Amino acid sequence: MGLMHKQVFRVGLSVFVAFWLGLCNFCQPAMALTQEQKLVSEVWRIVNRTYLDDTFNHQNWAAVRQKILSASLPDQKAAYTAIQKMLKSLDDPFTRFLDPEQYRSLQVNTSGELTGVGLQIALNQQTGGLEVVAPIAGSPAEKAGIRSRDRIVKIEGIATQNLTLDEAAARMRGPIGSLVTLVIERDGEGQKEFRVMRDRISLNPVVAELHSTPEGLPFGYIRLTQFNANAPTELAHAINSLEKKGASAYILDLRNNPGGLLQAGIEVARLWLNSGTIVYTANRQGIQGSFESFGPALTNDPLIVLVNEGTASASEILAGALQDNGRAILVGETTFGKGLIQSLFELSDGSGLAVTIAKYETPNHRDINKLGIKPDKIISSAPITREQIGTEADQQYQAAMELLTKHSVLAGGAG
Template sequence: MEFMNKQVFRFVFSLFLVFGLVFGLVFGSLIPPAIALTQEQKLVFEVWRIVNRSYLDDTFNNQDWRAVRQDALRKPPANDQAAYTAIRNMLASLDDPFTRFLDPEQYRSLQVNTSGELTGVGLQIALNSQTGALEVITPIEGSPADKAGIQPHDRILKIEGFPTDNLTLDEAAARMRGPIGSVVSLVIGRESESEKEIILVRDRIELNPVIAELRLSPQRKPIGYLRLTQFNANAAMELAHAISQLETKGAAAYILDLRNNPGGLLQAGVEVAREWLDSGTVVYTVNRQGIQGSFEAFGPALTQNPLVILVNQGTASASEILAGALQDNGRAQLVGETTFGKGLIQSLFELSNGSGVAVTIAKYETPNHRDINKLGIKPDIVIPQPPISREQIGTDADQQYQAAVELLNKNFVVAGS
């Protein structure tokens, strides 16, 4: 009996050996051996992993995100530039213009821009959603571009002779930035005019985002006019200072001009909203798990005086968060045109080699749970505005501004009666 057990054991053991050899020969070729990734491949994988963990759309634009990784890593990139191309191609498959790769220079430039300091020509730019053309949202007041007469809606056709057709926003911005005193040429297209080359000398751009002025209504009531041009790190502090000064001067109402404000930092938009609210929700955030977070106002507001907000198609992102928060909380009425409709939130991740990646991690909803992405916020009073120059903003030629003044005048009359 003992002999028989040994024979059975030997037979079974032999079967395991044979099966193991066959399994290894047949299936082993299907499993690639573990190999060390190159530095370039590690960078590609680093970006893939960040998107895999954080991206808002867990279908990754209805594709197999692991297969995208395998395709990107199949052939080792020869150098950093090849790795950057592989990363950009990988991100392009998401069909999300806001999820994008930034090389080290672009990443540093974006950090500087949001910090409130910049050198360059002073243009805020965007890609036209219908034509894809690179367009001017607005020149920064007092900048080289402003002094040269560049206007909102101008198309930037070439930068230093290089066509802009296939440039991303970051690539176009990087080509226009440079050391103080250096020269850059732009070819500008404007409706009903021939193309024109403009030579600009780069300079330090002052990024105080707030323009404040006390004005009188037809009823001789003092109105505080505030124009907020972007939401950088200085925005909330500068606006609070401007409101304080206008309150001291006796402002009885306010017009907050967010036209052509492309947004910026989410936190800056939240902080500015809190300056106008005693309490209430500012914005809800929703990630891919559907988890809602919220930012709340905890008061007190810096002023209780009536407020009208001016918006248009160039009012985007953090500007829409602010406009939606104050509209839904009944704190302000909106006048102008339907806003841009960017309801997505990006987070900026620094990569191991000093480059960066901006990833759409969440969407936001207004306090009344409006999802405004690609829809925008409709004003309480819709007023179309023909193109005007910067000098005409806030004058008789500015129909939206005049409508805001008229709305406040009605409030003055009601309050007086």
């Protein structure tokens, strides 16, 4: 997702308000804005002061505001629709409105922590019923014996058939130490009641295993699924653990990693690089910032990074940093091509707004937006299941392992 934090631009906002009041000396007395109009104005102001493209997609941004406010906004739903229409005129899929449910969900995903029972849930597309995707490893739900594919029939005595996904998740969250009663249905076993104590759940985006090549070379296989707040710490723990187990090379799997927090991407790059620029950023004033690595890296062992068209955003920052600094060889398919950074703003009614505020370039000043990063070795892959990742059926993984075997990666890298 890129950069995510609340932002308060007190000086900029006060200047804007003063300018607006000055204009209104020449206006007819204005009617007080409704709550719906205030929300639209709030979104308009945030975009007006922070959006990367100061032409606002070659349109008169003030006129867009007037047009929206002159239309009827009878309720919250109408305001949300109007905001979405206003943002759509920017022709930027990453600048988007998030209703309160979507905003809360995004916060939970990126914070890397929640309190609850530790179940990933989804609605079954065929039946519409609430199902367990998987219990989070080490969570109260896993310890209680709840399994993947279990159907959640009731939460605290309330039938789940009338609940949205977010409502069901909200009912399972709660204070640490409190109990929640779930009625679970399992094929061949009927219904069973589980009383589960809520606890702090850490969302670990790292899968780490010690593998060996056919020739017996021990290497660390690390899959990183997203860049949440836990990613740098969990990855550092994984590298240290694999070093102790005797790993002499690494495969870092960033396939289908959609990104997340910019800062997490930078901190992960620092784990691998002894020195060098990680990424450059530029806002609409053209101001360039840069993030550097200061070392020492946790390991100088040979590194291969797996990427595909689902590798995006913070994943591409990491892949670009490792490629441009000569620290890793990239294997797989050209990445997604999201070279834009968003900031997340909380709105007055609990909804949220993601706004593209900057763009980034790799250390060699490559702008990868809509172009992606091309791997050093292109290997296309047929779709595989989750269980086949990192096995003989995984062609990209096999190609990376062959490269390790041939010692094609310079030992020690060029961090």
